[in-house]
Amino acid sequence: MKRFLSANDVLESIQFKDGTDNNLDSVHYLLTMVAIDMAAWFLSKGKVMTITDLISTLSEDVDLNRDSDAHRTKRGMDVRSSELREEEQYQFLEHFNDKYKDIASVSRSDNKARLVVLHGKGVNKHFHVALNFIYGDR
Numbered sequence: 001m002k003r004f005l006s007a008n009d010v011l012e013s014i015q016f017k018d019g020t021d022n023n024l025d026s027v028h029y030l031l032t033m034v035a036i037d038m039a040a041w042f043l044s045k046g047k048v049m050t051i052t053d054l055i056s057t058l059s060e061d062v063d064l065n066r067d068s069d070a071h072r073t074k075r076g077m078d079v080r081s082s083e084l085r086e087e088e089q090y091q092f093l094e095h096f097n098d099k100y101k102d103i104a105s106v107s108r109s110d111n112k113a114r115l116v117v118l119h120g121k122g123v124n125k126h127f128h129v130a131l132n133f134i135y136g137d138r
């Protein structure tokens with residue numbers, strides 16, 4: 001028996017919310033790489049990662065009041081945060097924001113590179129993950 005997880009093992013663990021385009025093949029490869037790394041992090045906590053939103057259209061972004069084109073340009077995804085305890089959510093943010101700062105989206109508010117942020121309130125709360133705009137499909 002092998003003593004580690006392969007990329008495929010981890011990929012197969014990723015769940016998608018109903019109705020979400022579940023095709024990671026059509027996003028930037030760095031986003032797929034990040035998704036695998038994040039899903040492995042969830043597995044290390046005994047949990048399964050769920051992607052709740054991936055690629056969007058302009059009209060969906062307008063409806064959702066999104067000011068970023070990360071989903072539209074295939075460099076962004078949303079991940080369910082409620083699987084994690086609050087303390088784990090902060091560990092997740094700290095770990096991935098540090099690890100991927102070189103490829104992360106830069107926040108317009110403070111000019112800091114941040115791969116993942118907690119977005120929304122209550123049941124809409126989720127991790128929004130975005131690569132730098134240079135990786136966008138435009």
Ligand SMILES: [Zn+2]
Binds near residue numbers: 053077078127128
């Ligand atoms: Zn998002």
